[in-house]
Amino acid sequence: MRYVSTRGVAPVLEFGEALLAGLATDGGLYVPESWPQLADGGHGDYLETAVEVMAPFVGDSVDQDSFAAMVADSYRGFDAEEVTPLVDLGDGLHLLELFHGPTLAFKDVALQLLGRLFDHELDRRDERVTIVGATSGDTGSAAIEACRDRNNLDIVVLHPADRVSEVQRRQMTTVNSPNVHNVAVDGTFDDCQDLVKAMFADAGFRRRLRLAAVNSINWARIMAQVVYYVVAAERLGGRRSPIAFAVPTGNFGNVYAGHVARRCGLVVPRLVVASNTNDILTRFFTDGSLTVAEVVPTLSPSMDIQVSSNLERLLFELSDRDGPAVAALLERFRSEGTAALDPGLHASLGNAWSGYRFDDEEVLRCIADEADRSGTVLDPHTAVGVLAARAHQEAGYDVGVKMVALATAHPSKFPDAIEQATGVRPPLPDRLADLFDRPEQLVRLPNDLEAVEAFVAERSRVG
Numbered sequence: 001m002r003y004v005s006t007r008g009v010a011p012v013l014e015f016g017e018a019l020l021a022g023l024a025t026d027g028g029l030y031v032p033e034s035w036p037q038l039a040d041g042g043h044g045d046y047l048e049t050a051v052e053v054m055a056p057f058v059g060d061s062v063d064q065d066s067f068a069a070m071v072a073d074s075y076r077g078f079d080a081e082e083v084t085p086l087v088d089l090g091d092g093l094h095l096l097e098l099f100h101g102p103t104l105a106f107k108d109v110a111l112q113l114l115g116r117l118f119d120h121e122l123d124r125r126d127e128r129v130t131i132v133g134a135t136s137g138d139t140g141s142a143a144i145e146a147c148r149d150r151n152n153l154d155i156v157v158l159h160p161a162d163r164v165s166e167v168q169r170r171q172m173t174t175v176n177s178p179n180v181h182n183v184a185v186d187g188t189f190d191d192c193q194d195l196v197k198a199m200f201a202d203a204g205f206r207r208r209l210r211l212a213a214v215n216s217i218n219w220a221r222i223m224a225q226v227v228y229y230v231v232a233a234e235r236l237g238g239r240r241s242p243i244a245f246a247v248p249t250g251n252f253g254n255v256y257a258g259h260v261a262r263r264c265g266l267v268v269p270r271l272v273v274a275s276n277t278n279d280i281l282t283r284f285f286t287d288g289s290l291t292v293a294e295v296v297p298t299l300s301p302s303m304d305i306q307v308s309s310n311l312e313r314l315l316f317e318l319s320d321r322d323g324p325a326v327a328a329l330l331e332r333f334r335s336e337g338t339a340a341l342d343p344g345l346h347a348s349l350g351n352a353w354s355g356y357r358f359d360d361e362e363v364l365r366c367i368a369d370e371a372d373r374s375g376t377v378l379d380p381h382t383a384v385g386v387l388a389a390r391a392h393q394e395a396g397y398d399v400g401v402k403m404v405a406l407a408t409a410h411p412s413k414f415p416d417a418i419e420q421a422t423g424v425r426p427p428l429p430d431r432l433a434d435l436f437d438r439p440e441q442l443v444r445l446p447n448d449l450e451a452v453e454a455f456v457a458e459r460s461r462v463g
């Protein structure tokens, strides 16, 4: 399998090269040259289906036995035997729980595999890299858990000192692994992000430390997320039985993986894109417009995004893989803050997509209602998806088609919102119950590039 850039200029790469590259050199995102087709079969066994679904994307970059071992190892630590269990919410709606990994959010599903794939590819090349990243609290721990104990990776994560919750900080700082380094920066999340950007922009430093990122545009993350769409179908009637999915959406990676599953032959009549108040995507699917607005903070912070980077992959396909056309559209969007999809292209979306948006008040009511109705406690991100699924059903669409809403975080990850909605603070799962007793490891540094670079250079095993 070879990978092409959505902007059409960067070199065509093999899987392993696209994995390490992340972003293409022309600013585009990598997508496979063609879509492998799913065979009949599949028994709802996560590991078996995972290896089958991903093998054509990985190609010769990893031999089959090593790949199967890597997949098994990635999901061994999940606290559910089915890896992604299904829960029946009634009225033809199922919840697919994606939060049974080490950090209680769906990003673990892809990142656990990504860390191992990185390590394997670096081993093959006899290379090492230093992963650096910034977090406002929600995603740092997933990256750390992905990289911990990997031979060829060191990871340094910056977070704003005293501005992340204690659970969020402890999920990062209690990881006891020699290649994990936490920095509390005297500053804001934006300061942390600026420091990371400045390190990448410092060409000499970047090369010397071989800086890399595990960001959400990496093709391997999408690939790993395709698996649970297929597994859900297998468990609900088979790969050829139609299922619609409702997906709480931020960067458009998760729901785009559902689209990839569809391109590979899964019968998905509809993907319902669920947004919070930051609803650029709702407008895009309604009228084809792309218009930025201020990011509004909500109870579902991982969806507080205005520009969803993975949308570019869908635009590439809609435009018949015309890289220069995608580049021109995004350039217009970037310089003018607004752009419109050609009406013909918008029409070609047909009935395959729908977009809905819900505000915090609706989210809190949904969490309370669902706890009353089924006893299931939803986190605020998942609630946005459940609201969209129910609204879609109630509007009379896709009658008779089973609906699956993706549950992207464990409720205990967002205890304040749950307590506000239900009056009860959700407890951490058993395996994290001693989180507050574990020793922390972190270094506090000033908001100063020289100090942070010196720290990274001292801790990294590269160079």
Ligand SMILES: *Cc1c(COP(=O)(O)O)cnc(C)c1O
Residues within 6 Å of the ligand: 105, 106, 107, 138, 216, 248, 249, 250, 251, 252, 253, 254, 255, 302, 303, 381, 382, 408, 409
């Ligand atoms: C990242 C995240 C999302 C958004 O997923 P995208 O792939 O960025 O669309 C939704 N919910 C939670 C809990 C997340 O962490």
